[in-house]
Structure formats: C-alpha cells, structure tokens
Amino acid sequence: MASERREKRTAYEIAKTMHRAFHELYYPVMSSGSKPALPITDDATTELARLATAVEETRVAWESSVRDRV
Secondary structure, three states: OHHHHHHHHHHHHHHHHHHHHHHHHHOOOOOOOOOOOOOOOHHHHHHHHHHHHHHHHHHHHHHHHHHHHO
C-alpha cells in the first residue's frame, strides 16, 4: 500500500516537473540573460493542455491514495 502511494506521488512529481519545464519554454520568467520565449503554436497549446491534464490526474490519484489510508 505504501509503495503504491509512493509510486503515485512520484508520477505526480514527474508530471508536474514536465509541465513546468515545457511551460517555461513558452512563458519564461524574464530576467537578465534569459532565453526568449518560443512562439506559441497550436501544437504547443495542445501539449501544454495535455500536460496540465496529466498533472491534475496524477495529483487526484495520489491524493485519493493518501485519503484511503486514513
């Protein structure tokens, strides 16, 4: 049971990291020496939405496994 929760937490962290990394390509935090943003395309918008959905799904799965424990 604990290993299942750990796997779900890991999946959530990976999805969150991938979404953040992809998001930063198109919406970078502007500072001295930062890379310019890539142009937003339909493919990029679709991928950002897909990654956001994956983050939400893995977060819900992880949180439900934590609640089931109690």
